[in-house]
Amino acid sequence: MKRKAPSNPVTQTQKQLSLEDDKVKALFNQKIWDPKFQDELKDEIANAKPYNWGTIHDLVDDDLLRAVRKEIETEIHFTKKETDIYKVNQSGDLANLSGLDWNDLSRLPNMYKLRQILYSEKYRDFFGYVTGAGKLSASKTDMSVNTYTKGCHLLTHDDVIGSRRISFILYLPDPDRKWKSHYGGGLRLFPSIKENIPYTDPCAKLVPQFNQIAFFKVQPGFSFHDVEEVRVDKHRLSIQGWYHIPQKGEDGYIPGEEEAWIDQNISTLAQLESRTLQDFEFPNAEREILPFHQTKHYERLLTGEEDNNKDCKFLSEALKLTEREIQYLSQYISPEHLTAEGITKLQKSFEDNSSLQIESFLNDPKSDLLKKLIKHDELNKECPMEAKDVKAPWKTATPSHKWRYLYMDGKSHEYFATEEDMLENLNNEEPSNFKWLKETLINAKTSNNDNELEIALVDLAQFLKSLIFKKYIATLTLLCPLAEKVIIRRFRPGKDFTLATKCNLSEVLKGVEGFVDAVLEATLCLTPSNGWTSGEVGGYELYMADETIDEEEKDDTQYERDVEDATVYRRDDAGDSVLINKPASWNSLNLVLRDESVMEFVKYISWGAESSRWDVRIQWDVKSMESDV
Structure with a gap:
């Protein structure tokens, strides 16, 4: 049966609970209302690399956010979810906070208050101004709660789904301890060689701290980012959300804008399967x-x-x-x-x-x-972790939002000095010739160049x-x-x-x-x-049946909510769809x-x-x- 998308009606009770502007302003750090701060932040975001993004420390009233964190820890149950693109602990019945009913509000009053102020007109106008995004929807709210524990990660994607205009992450790790860079869990941003082709390695990284928000404009084919794997036994708790294009009847609504945006901009999954990307x-x-x-x-x-x-x-x-x-x-x-x-x-x-x-x-x-040669290389040779350090005969698989690994294919390394070189020489690839590669490796072998493993492979x-x-x-x-x-x-x-x-x-x-x-x-x-x-x-290595949603059956809004994360599609490694898991x-x-x-x-x-x-x-x-x- 086709499920109906939540309409998010504003009830009389919710109207009574809505906050006045002065109360909204009081629950934020007062610096964000300062015009000078706003103009400086707007300029910083406009000139940020690799695309328009920014961060604000101590965004929300400290007492409120500590209360929210306590509610999450005591009232919300998390379930581990793992797909090809992520491993994360997600909330179940409260995965999307837009659909809270009165029973939820009674046990999560601070969470509801936080959602109110984050989607208040006062804050939306501030956010739309500093990011250059303009007016943002009040009715189309989109938030979820995630906790990244050891091993959790989210791979490279650009957040393009439906009518999303701005992505944000409000961090809630332990408020009394600093989250350190070597813990992992950082937000990493990737530049693009050209549209839909991100570089292999990130150029910017944000190490999350309590009461810090990171945000960026959703720029199809360019706003590529990931969350690096958490390496320690600690919880990197966060609230993740999006601001959307104004809906009909809202201030800033432009007829046909959302439809044109969706038609022009394809999701990461569609990118991966497009002939152009191939x-x-x-x-x-x-x-x-x-x-x-x-x-x-x-x-x-x-x-x-x-x-x-x-x-x-x-x-x-x-x-x-x-x-x-x-x-x-x-x-x-x-x-x-x-x-x-x-x-x-x-x-x-x-x-x-x-x-x-x-x-x-x-x-x-x-x-x-x-086995002897592989173990020798694992123990005695430093493995290159960045694309610029990968040397012949190895190459780096690209683009990084589809795959990333080192490989040998029996072809020369001549056009692989940089990632730009690869794109400039698309038509110069020669046929695979492992015999030639072996001869090259043997000729290059010296006392300082131990390449016995490569020769054996x-x-x-x-x-x-x-x-x-x-x-x-x-x-x-x-x-x-x-x-x-x-x-x-x-x-x-x-x-x-x-x-x-x-x-x-x-x-x-x-x-x-x-x-x-x-x-x-x-x-x-x-x-x-x-x-x-x-x-x-x-x-x-996992083989699974493709369970793409039927285009005629899906409801666009519900489909967006079903995505569950900043990813573009679900690919669970459990259930009837799995054919082989090796x-x-x-x-x-x-x-x-x-x-x-x-x-x-x-x-x-x-x-x-x-x-x-x-x-x-x-x-x-x-x-x-x-x-x-």
Whole structure:
């Protein structure tokens, strides 16, 4: 049933409780009513970097805010919520304070008084003036209570939802103790290279203190920010809210303004799925079409020259691994996955589930070597945490509101000196060539340049790109690879993630007979540390059904309220929508066939993780051979 959006009617009781202007003014720090202070703050906000933002210390009467904090601690229950974009403790029945009834008011009188003054005409006019936002809605109020505890975070986004005009956060940590920078939980602001393309690293950070408000104009494609992970066992309590475009009948209402604003400005989720943004992604989403001429068998399979109804014998022979091919595969793959019995078992599992989770995928010698080298680098090499410090052969995945991690893709580092260089050289990317990269690494190896791990990982990538390995994958899945992409990834603690997005199907290959409207994905996880199973430190790879709200059924106002946070969409990692949840582990292969209805992400890696999450990621566009065999 379609839920009705709350109309927020003003009751007679609420009218009686409304505060007069002098009482509103008395509950704020008196400095904010000083014209000189207002003009100086307005100028400061107008010239702020990376966009229009500001902060005010000691905003509200201290006694009132301490009373509000006490009410929150005693009267409000918080539930941990975790999605691809955040982990936070949110209030339940009072997540949105606009819908309070009299019973709530009787146990939260100070909270209600705070909401009254924050949305009072006097304060709205002050806020609209100093921010340059103009008139703000009185009826469309939008506040929630959150507490960030150890491990909580909110990843990069621009706050674009519906009619939001100004975002604010009023901080309520322990009023008698200073919140220190190394606690985490700071508000970080990101500059943009161009519209909808934020830089990887922030340029400004606000360390929150009690009775401090931070705020900024919502600027679509530019007002990117995040909340860094809280690293200590302390509560970073806050009230978060938004001011909206004036509604019909309100002072400042302009017919059609809200509709035009919403039509022109897309949410972060829509940005992530837009074709325009994909043009500015690194690594690029496009997969390289395989050279079909490699063998006669593959040429016939991929071009569809064989008679699909009569040449079953040819196909079965093509998918039967020879002794020499088994010997080649055994250089890397564990013996139990290469026996006739092992292959049959894997085939059956994939046939039943369209996915496979293969533990101990690599054989012991290769597994032991890689673990030794990865642990050596983890312990002895400083990991670059800012984009400017990342050196070849590693690159930083961008844009940072979609994903962030280090990767090697077999391409040169020539156009990656700065993030501006990447955008200026969009059309200069060469094909992937891990053989060339290995030679480059070997030539660069000196006593001061220990790159044995990179060489070993590139060797592994070359193996995974080999024709014989693709034949092995075809044998397990009855899906013949048409195009592929292989990248080596490192997700750093306290830094990296990917957000939930859909897969992109190849437009070029859709005309191939038997083309499957899905992508075959393999993730070989090579994470050497323990402690990932519970998911508390993130790093899990999650596949889930897309549960986008039906455009014809949703109510716009209710949809905005359902968002629950400054995020743009919900992607819970629990419930019926979850198809696969694979924790980071050592030497496990996760093989999944997914279509455009399935979302996938790697959860943000917490500072509490013992190591980075390492993996090799492969994607194939495929052709079905099931009907041929």
